[in-house]
Amino acid sequence: MQSFRQFPAVATILIKLGLVGCTSTAEDHLEDLLDGSVEHEQVKHEFLLARERAVGPLLDAFDDHRFAPVRGQLVEILFSLSMRLDDTRLSDALSEHLTSDPDPDVRALIAENAVLYNRVDMAAAFLQALEDEAPLVRQHALAGLAAMESRLDSAQQHTLAVRSRELLQDSSAGVRLEAQTRTAAIVAKWQAQATQLQLQAMLSEAEDLHRRAIEYARGSKQAYYGLGWFLCETDRHEQGFELLRDHGLLLNVPRIQEAPVIDGRLDDGAWATAARADSLYKFFWESPAWLEPDGIVSHFLATHTAQTLYIGFHGHDDHPDSLVAKIIEPLNPTDDGQSNDGFWSDDIIELMLDTDLDRKSFIHMGINSRGVRADQFNFMGPDGPYDDRATYAAQVEVGAHIGEDFWSLEIAFPFDQRHMSRPQAGQVWGFNLVRNFRGQEYLQWVRTYGSGLQPQHFGFLRFP
CATH class of the missing domain: 1.25.10.10 (Leucine-rich Repeat Variant)
Known part of the structure; x- marks a missing residue:
């Protein structure tokens, strides 16, 4: 040695x-x-x-x-x-x-x-x-x-x-x-402080914090959402809705005279004037940031007649032959999917509709690429949206189509059914759409925090 x-x-x-x-x-x-x-x-x-x-x-x-x-x-x-x-x-x-x-x-x-x-x-x-x-x-x-x-x-x-x-x-x-995670957390902190000030009727101070968040995080949808809803809650509805619409958080749903044929193809002329949203964002449990997905392109459409709301979805997919659809037969109308292992990890979209905008209860529906759907009606409780989940069967017509590099859905919701009254002119519903890609990525139109089922964070549909 x-x-x-x-x-x-x-x-x-x-x-x-x-x-x-x-x-x-x-x-x-x-x-x-x-x-x-x-x-x-x-x-x-x-x-x-x-x-x-x-x-x-x-x-x-x-x-x-x-x-x-x-x-x-x-x-x-x-x-x-x-x-x-x-x-x-x-x-x-x-x-x-x-x-x-x-x-x-x-x-x-x-x-x-x-x-x-x-x-x-x-x-x-x-x-x-x-x-x-x-x-x-x-x-x-x-x-x-x-x-x-x-x-x-x-x-x-x-x-x-x-x-x-x-x-x-x-x-x-x-x-x-x-x-992005850090700036979003800072915005969330200021928004939480603004909420406490609002509860104490310190409205000017609360608004200052919301505007400070916007000034700090220019372009932040999270910051604009906070101010937009604050304006609505303080009786400045038109100003709030305009702000939400300008930043892609609210869609004005046009009324059409002739209904589209529900076949899932989205090629009917009735869709030409529909409201359209082109961006879905990644959901992260650990981050409140709004992040666009890599290569997963989606858009959805919304329109209505006097009798029915129509939602259309188009999801680009390079390999539609690999779409995950473990459930291909229609579920029992009152089956919420919980008894069918794997449905909620199929390639599906999820729709959330808070039709009375109470931000506590909402329709939750999942639809896979074969058009199979599961319905729920959720009530928010102290422990979250699973606190009082009711079995629910909506009256819905669904059309599904799989193309060479995409899959698409058309969904018709007749008004005047349980939990879906006919909207009045100017009425606003809470709404969100989610795309679950291969059961691995969860993409949302409007980001929610804590879980995907948070009606206090949903976007909005307005019926002019």
Whole structure:
């Protein structure tokens, strides 16, 4: 075996550990990091047992080029040790390396572990890392700051808000996603504060917060939705509906004289003047951001006669032969699909209609590419829309069609049936449409939060 004189850095580290001359395995604890002869967890365990005695040697090793191949392991060990020791040497060194280490992979790994361990003491380094040239470092830094936002001081929160908005234009898709999530969360926070002010009859202050959200997140449908509905609730209906319509959150449903033939093809002339929405957005449990899907193109149409509402759907699909349709036979009219495993993960659309706009109860209907449907009527309770779900069978006519690169549906809802009274001129319904793609992506016309069945977040249909 070569002597320590040939490797002075290693000798120094072992001496600091107090291991040289004490046991025959002392040298192995560090050498094992280089040759991988011992499981990483076992090596880490040895250093954690050494506690304070391990800090200096590990930091020396982290700066020693000989240990470059195992710096990733050293990062994990240093963070694990820092959770057991109140030693500022660890946080200072990790913060310094986060902002100045020459290796972007190491900087990214430090940022990732700091997020994992929720290291608020590294907030200043995180803010500096938002300027890092490596996209992954910026992404992890933004995620970390978001997780610790409530514990940041006011100046740090302001910096985070400003940089989040700026990073919406970042060259990295991952950074943009984090920035969209962060700005959406900031908008949601202000909207929640505005709601509390509204409940206290502090309407001017509430409106200021809604307008602040719009000014902060220009183009945010989430922000415009909040102000639009606030205007409606404060008896400025026309102003609110106009704002919602201008930002694609409300459709004026035109009246036609002749009804379309319901065959699913959408080629009837009656659809020519229908209201149309071209954008559906991804639903994420973990993010309130409005994100367009990659390559999944859809649109829907809405029109009506004096007797019936008509909804048309067109979904582009490069491989319609792969459409998922596990249920191909009509369900019992009172079957809500819960007894048929898999229906709700078919390629389906879901329609939600809150016809009295109470934002608490609504029709929920799923229709797959074969035209098979399941109906529900949901009541919102304290635990969500599943609190009082009633069996419901709507009077509906459905036409389905599968083309070379798409599938389409036409749905006719006669008025004057249970839960669907004939709308009066100017009446507004709550409405949303969802496309479930291969049971893997859930795309919504208007984003909801918490789940897809949230009538207080639905879009709107207006009958002129």
